[in-house]
Amino acid sequence: MAEARRADRGTHVLIRDRSRSIRVLVVGDIMLDRFVYGHVSRISPEAPAPVIETAGPLDVVGGSGNIVSLGAACEIVAVISRDEAAQSVRTHLTAMKVSTDGLIEVAGRVP
Numbered sequence: 001m002a003e004a005r006r007a008d009r010g011t012h013v014l015i016r017d018r019s020r021s022i023r024v025l026v027v028g029d030i031m032l033d034r035f036v037y038g039h040v041s042r043i044s045p046e047a048p049a050p051v052i053e054t055a056g057p058l059d060v061v062g063g064s065g066n067i068v069s070l071g072a073a074c075e076i077v078a079v080i081s082r083d084e085a086a087q088s089v090r091t092h093l094t095a096m097k098v099s100t101d102g103l104i105e106v107a108g109r110v111p
Helices: 009-019 064-070 084-095
Strands: 023-027 030-043 050-063 073-080 103-105
Touching: 023 064, 030 064, 030 073, 030 084, 050 064, 050 084, 064 073, 064 084, 073 084, 084 103
Parallel strands: 023 073, 073 103
Antiparallel strands: 030 050
């Protein structure tokens, strides 16, 4: 079985720098990924489950929106709902200087 070769940091920087000159059309499911960080303070007495004291959620654009993190100039076409998560996706894309003109809102769309 062939061993996977691990790229060094210089390779990642080179790829990231070259991707800035590429224009990409992204079509697909875009979503909001929400990560909750914290530490386990104890185990629940009702069930064998950890009780987490959260330090707060971290929201990032996920799904097809992950391509934005490569740094390429992106246009995104995707269907989103009309809710708080969709507004957060718009806010994050705007902050990354990505146009939200291709986001199509559909009321009642369930993730």
